[in-house]
Amino acid sequence: MKKTNVLIIGGSAAGMVTALTGKMNFPEKDFVIVKKTKDVMVPCGIPYIFGTLASSEKNLMPVDMMMEKNGVTSILDEVTEIVTEENYVKFAKSEPIEYDKLVIATGSTPLVPKWLKGADLENVFVIPKDRTYLDEMAEKLQGKKKIAVVGAGFIGVELSDELNKKGFEVTLIEKLPHILNLAFDPDISTRIHELIESRGLKVIVGKGIKEISGNGKVEKVELEDGTFLDMDAVVLSVGYTPNTDLAEKAGVSVDPKGFIVVDEYMRTNLEEVFAVGDCAQKRDFVTRRPVPTMLASTACAEARVACMNLYDLQVVKTFSGTIAIYSTAIEDNGFGTAGVTEYAAEMEGISTYVGLFEGVDRHPGCLPGSHKQVVKLIAAKNSGVIIGCEVIGGPEAGELTNVIGIAIQNRMTVHSLLTMQIGTHPMLTASPAAYPLIKAAEIIAKKIRNKNK
């Protein structure tokens, strides 16, 4: 039988980073990566192929090139079985391959609610990471007018805005009371809601859809309250489900939500088998609860941890829980979130103090290109440890969210944050006297001080 040292199933972000970091850490080992499709999409770029990027061609990850350049063997095939007792995998077309270490990075598939009538009609779409599907979808949308996007998470919001830019009449429908409900508290998400509405999007919140109907193809969407909306197409962006059938059949433990159970080194219950990315279980950094976070950035962090520990356990290099750091952009407005929201903390029984600061992302604020900047900082009430943040601003909002992300991961308190030095520049950041992160921390410190009086 053919042999390799490390076999990676899955060629998207998690698989690619595992191969690259693994090969960097263990250059003397052979690495094989198995991809199901030739082309691999940049996952977070997918909404943008419908607008800004204009085609899927521009949103490809150079996986083959990177693998070749770094001496990793790439196989275009599908794994049909993992024989964990004998450490080998079977393929649809190729010969089986034996491995020392197996890394499962099989990703996730868009969820289609089983109860949803009409989900099988023509012009009902989901958003998989599949180029062929997405290209066909883009083509089928041509000439359509009214599109319902169901589910206002990041993908739903981004896709809606892109389709709106292309001239479609878009209605974004969210069952929960607010858009981006899991990522932002209502005081923040309301502002994003207003922004996208001002751009011509129609947004319906607090109402799920009940049924999609039409004669063979989409004609109407019925909401829970009985309203009927005329539609030419529906895009479902209501979540993803981990691809773990293959693993489960091979005896890899899977949790009740379908994720592969992993420890801090990203090891599964089976010797020599690791799992990373969307298919692997996440545990929240703060609440320690399993969370369904699926982010390419999280996947990459997990991949790095897994392959640093493949052969040689590095006690310091473990994964300390998922801190969901997201950011998104609507035109030149940026939004970001890290850690838990105030609401999520409350639901978990964590008492918090919140500091909300509103400023401007340049100084003086009259400089061209300036944006209102808002930072909401969330800290545990008694320790002052920072557990979450939400950010609104301009293009700097992504990295500003990362500043707070690093603070959270270092378990910094608002008090230690207050003595931090920050670099500022008129064209790039808020003013040093009104740096939003520090100002928000000051507000919390004041609340703590008043409580201790």
Add this chain to the structure above:
Amino acid sequence: MKKTNVLIIGGSAAGMVTALTGKMNFPEKDFVIVKKTKDVMVPCGIPYIFGTLASSEKNLMPVDMMMEKNGVTSILDEVTEIVTEENYVKFAKSEPIEYDKLVIATGSTPLVPKWLKGADLENVFVIPKDRTYLDEMAEKLQGKKKIAVVGAGFIGVELSDELNKKGFEVTLIEKLPHILNLAFDPDISTRIHELIESRGLKVIVGKGIKEISGNGKVEKVELEDGTFLDMDAVVLSVGYTPNTDLAEKAGVSVDPKGFIVVDEYMRTNLEEVFAVGDCAQKRDFVTRRPVPTMLASTACAEARVACMNLYDLQVVKTFSGTIAIYSTAIEDNGFGTAGVTEYAAEMEGISTYVGLFEGVDRHPGCLPGSHKQVVKLIAAKNSGVIIGCEVIGGPEAGELTNVIGIAIQNRMTVHSLLTMQIGTHPMLTASPAAYPLIKAAEIIAKKIRNKNK
């Protein structure tokens, strides 16, 4: 005699932040701030009043408004003497005021080399934080053609680019071998050099000026190598000297470079007297040497520390040394630096490993508005502790530098950085698989691993 609890001398960034944070921490105390001039400039915005902002009017800090809003008394006068034995100050015009606590925030003044012949000619300028001077200077520059900017630190580079944008023929002259020599290593500063040259600026490095000559007003600049350059005006941006005469006369200890000696709480040698901002001594976070760093952002961090400790020593809230975090922008290109350069570390006897990663600040890189992104990370060779970074990118470079700044201030190692989770978004950041900070850390980790083999 009139009395106040806290008297602050100086109305720029350090003084203003001391007053605001002080009042926030001790709302029951009276705060008085003494300003020498009515208008206070946003310090880092000064170069931009010559181009982007078009006037000094748009670059004012709303000090009076902020003071009034927060219940701080503002006095427009000059302090003529500090009587530290009896805790009061004398003014040029107003009645003396007694204080419990005194905070000296008197700032700095542009340096004019004493040996420089012709520095007193008409049309030789410096860049003080003085609105009247700057307005007059802007007016006098009208109709001039050739301007020499002497000194290629941040202010010199920013001012040159702004003047160039306004149509002046600008020659930037730097005595040291590279522009921005103290902030960036040559491999990084060379790229900034090329960028500003491509915008039409003339840059001369490795040659200081010897003399400015002319009949009453600037006509020629002579360089050290004997070259003569025809000029209509000269702007000297060769550094600043701390304003500490007043303090020194009052018995406050001043170091050999003229800075007020302070401890980690920003206290001076005299009971009840604090000093913050450009006039206060800085000690490098990494090398622990005195450094002449003068940044509004550093000043604000010092101000926060001082006033958190005014009445009630907060052992955790001390200043742990100056980490010079700068950023700057040339059009939509951003540059940043934090901690020590590779060269500075070497000069101090710190063995380093360097990780240099070049990528793109959006993903996919073909997205509109993307920039080449470069991160140079510098770590101590044996511990792997991160001690410096240099960043090139787009508008996100300022906050990306802050991400690393927080990592440095948390004394993170490259290994702990490798397990960090980062948020990414196509329009706001690099790709999660090629996030420059992580990739640069990987390069250093590999060097450490190879050494340990």
